[in-house]
Amino acid sequence: MKKNRLLAKWLNNDLSPDELAEFEASPDFEKYQKIKNYTDHLEVDDLDENSMLSDILNQKKVTPRVVPLYKKWMFQIAAVLVLALGITFAFNFFVPQTQKADFGERTTFLLPDNSEVVLNSLSEINYKKWNWDNNRFLKLKGEAYFRVAKGRRFEVQTDLGNVTVLGTRFNVKARKNRFDVVCYEGRVKVNYGDTQILLTHGQSVTFENGKQFNTVVSAPKPEWMDNQIAFYQENIKSLLDEVQRQYNITIELNAKDTTSLFTGKLPTKDLDVALQIISTTYHLEVKKVSNNKIIFDKK
Structure with a gap:
């Protein structure tokens, strides 16, 4: 200091x-x-206050830019929309996709390679869009019909077995302990446990409880796509399960002697006819408890 x-x-x-x-x-x-000696030689002009004030007043006034509040909101909304679209795209592209068909419904959709899939009642498919060309496989629960676009290997995985195809039309059904595959066009390779079988046009195979059944089909597509359910050597419990899925009803069976296997067709759009065919085949009496509950009693 x-x-x-x-x-x-x-x-x-x-x-x-x-x-x-x-x-x-x-x-x-x-x-x-040294500093003092240098500053002593500096000369400063007299301050002209009037001239300075005039210069300030004559300067061009710049109007400040004001952004209306509603435009700010629009910018914010646009940013949110862009972010939402990005998240939606990522979700649809990278996250596994799930397609379902509820009771009495069918769901039709396209895979990333434009292969068409039709899900039957109470069925579900899971697959990934990401890297589909190199990983063309999906997981099926229930029953589905496939029209596969021509390309590399295509695989359907179920809890009971897998089906591998290349540009073909086929049907896969995996319900409880029964696995059915029908080839309508091209060729399909079926893997069930240690068994591998090759199906061509018009051939089908069924695996149930360790047994294998091979049949020949003449229909161009699954009967259920024409509002009929086709059964081949099906027990009555599996038969009734399918009827319940198609009509979204509950069926109670009060009969013991029902070991006979059923081969035939049932309609999916006329419940009374379907119940009449079942009751006649197994000699049962039909009782409608309500609109969505049916009881089969022994005559």
Whole structure:
């Protein structure tokens, strides 16, 4: 502080002889003297206050840019929409896809390679769009009909067995412990446990409880796509399960002697006819408890 005070008095020539002697003896005096000698030669023009004010007033006024509030909202909404679209695209592309068909319904959809899939009642398919060309497989629960676009290997995986194809039309059904595959066009390779079988046009195979049944079909597509259910050597419990899926009803069976296997067709759009065929085949009496509950009693 004392040093600064001496410097100020020295610049104003207010130092006493003793203070001047003390200040000149300081180590920084030579530096201060050079600065003072230099500034003494500087000349500053007189300040023209009126001219400065005039220059300020004559300057071009710049109107500040004001963004209306509603435009800010629009920008924010647009940003949110872009973000939402990005998230939706990523979700649809990378996250596994699921297609379902509820009771009495069918669901038709296209796979990434434009292969068409039709799901039967109470069925489900899971697959991934990501890298589909190199991983053309899906997981099926229930029954589905496939029209596969021509290309590389295509595989349907179920809990009971797998089906591998290349550009063909076929039907796969995996219900409980029964696995059915029908080839309508091209060739399909069926893997069931340690068994592998190749099916061609018009051939089908069924696996149930360790047994294998091979049949020949003449229909161009599954009967259920024409509102009929086709059965081949089906037990009555599996038969009734399928009827319940198609009509979204509950069926109660009060009969013991029902070991006979059923081969035939049932309609999916006329419940009364379907019930009449079942009751006649197994000699049962039909009782409608309500609109969605049926009881079969032994006659």
